[in-house]
Amino acid sequence: EPEVTQTPSHQVTQMGQEVILRCVPISNHLYFYWYRQILGQKVEFLVSFYNNEISEKSEIFDDQFSVERPDGSNFTLKIRSTKLEDSAMYFCASRRDINQPQHFGDGTRLSIL
Amino acid sequence: DQQVKQNSPSLSVQEGRISILNCDYTNSMFDYFLWYKKYPAEGPTFLISISSIKDKNEDGRFTVFLNKSAKHLSLHIVPSQPGDSAVYFCAASDGTYKYIFGTGTRLKVLA
Numbered sequence: 001e002p003e004v005t006q007t008p009s010h011q012v013t014q015m016g017q018e019v020i021l022r023c024v025p026i027s028n029h030l031y032f033y034w035y036r037q038i039l040g041q042k043v044e045f046l047v048s049f050y051n052n053e054i055s056e057k058s059e060i061f062d063d064q065f066s067v068e069r070p071d072g073s074n075f076t077l078k079i080r081s082t083k084l085e086d087s088a089m090y091f092c093a094s095r096r097d098i099n100q101p102q103h104f105g106d107g108t109r110l111s112i113l
Numbered sequence: 114d115q116q117v118k119q120n121s122p123s124l125s126v127q128e129g130r131i132s133i134l135n136c137d138y139t140n141s142m143f144d145y146f147l148w149y150k151k152y153p154a155e156g157p158t159f160l161i162s163i164s165s166i167k168d169k170n171e172d173g174r175f176t177v178f179l180n181k182s183a184k185h186l187s188l189h190i191v192p193s194q195p196g197d198s199a200v201y202f203c204a205a206s207d208g209t210y211k212y213i214f215g216t217g218t219r220l221k222v223l224a
Contacts, residue, residue, distance in 0.1 A: 004156070031210065042217065043157065043202065048210035056210040091156050101147055102212060104156035 002026040004105035006092050012111045013082055021077045021108045023092030032075045033093040033102060034067065036060070043091065049075065079110075087112045116140045117205050119215035127223050132190040134218050136203035139184065143205040147212065148177060148188045151200045160201075161188070193222045 005024045013019045025032050034046040047057045049067055066078045075094075079086055089109050093102040118137045126132045134148075144165040149157035163170040163177045163186070170177050176189045190197055200219050204212040 006156075033211070035212075035214075043204075043214040045211040045213070050210070058211070093156075098210075101159040101162055103159060104149075106154065106156045 004092055004094055004103050006090075006105035006108050008108060009106070010109045010111070012113060015084055015112050016081055018078065018080050019082055019110065021079075021090050021092075021110070023075045023077070023094075023105055024073050025075055025092065025094030026096075026103060027073070029094035029096050029103075031055075031095045031098065031102075032067075032069070034077045035091045035093065035104075036088040037091065037107075038085075038088045046077075046090075082110075082112045084112050086110060116143075117203060117213050117215040119201075119203060119218050121218050122216070123219040123221070125221045125223060126193045128195055129192045132188075132193045132197065132220055132222065134188040134190075134201050134203075134220065136186045136188075136215055137184060138186075138205050140205070140207060140213075141184070142207040143213075144208055145206040146177070146179060146186050147204045147206075148175075149202045149204060149214075150197075151202060151217070157202060190220075193220075195222050195224050198222045 007022045032049040035043050037043045045058050047061045048055045068076050089107040091107045092105045095102045147162040148160040151157045161172050161175045161177050163179050179186045200217045202217045203215045
C-alpha cells in the first residue's frame with residue numbers, strides 16, 4: 001500500500017539554525033499538509049497546500065515557516081531561525097481529493113538545542 | 114481552543130470485550146469526522162470516518178456513531194484485540210482543508 005514517507009526520522013538542530021523537513025506524499029495525491037505535535041499535546045494543523053500554493057494556514061504558521069513543492073514528488077517544510085519551542089513531531093499528510101481522508105507519514109522528530 | 118475533546122485520556126478493556134471511545138465537539142460547522150489510530154513512533158493511521166448526514170458507519174470490527182444534537186461521536190471496537198492497543202484520535206473538519214484533532218485516548222486491551 002502506498003505510503004507517505006518523511007525524512008529524516010529525527011533531526012537535531014541548534015537554536016537559530018534553519019531546518020528543512022522533507023516529505024514524499026503518495027504519488028497521485030493532490031492535497032498536502034503539515035501538522036505538528038508537541039510532546040504530550042494534540043496534533044495541530046500548520047498548513048495545507050494545493051495547486052502549488054498555500055490553501056490554508058494556522059496562526060502557528062508565521063513568517064518563520066515556509067513550504068515548497070520543489071519537484072513533482074517532494075513537499076518540504078522549512079523553519080528559519082528555529083526556537084526551542086519548535087521542538088515537536090512534525091507530520092506530513094496527503095490526500096487524493098477533498099472527500100478522501102488524509103494519510104499521514106511517520107513524522108520527523110525535531111529537537112532544538 | 115478545545116473544539117474537539119476526548120475527555121478520557123486512557124481506557125483499559127479485556128480482550129474480546131467492547132471498547133468505546135468518546136469524543137465531543139463544540140463547532141456546529143463540523144460536517145466530517147474521523148478516527149485515527151496511532152502507535153508509538155508512527156504517524157496517525159486512518160481508521161474510519163463519518164459524514165454529518167449519517168449517524169452510523171461500520172467497517173468490520175469498527176463502528177462510529179454520531180449524535181449531532183449532542184455534538185458527540187463514539188468509536189466502538191468489538192471484539193477488542195491486543196493489537197488494538199494504541200492512542201486513538203478523533204478529528205473533525207468543517208469542509209475547509211484542515212482537520213482539528215482531539216487530545217487522544219490511550220486504549221490498552223488486556224489479554
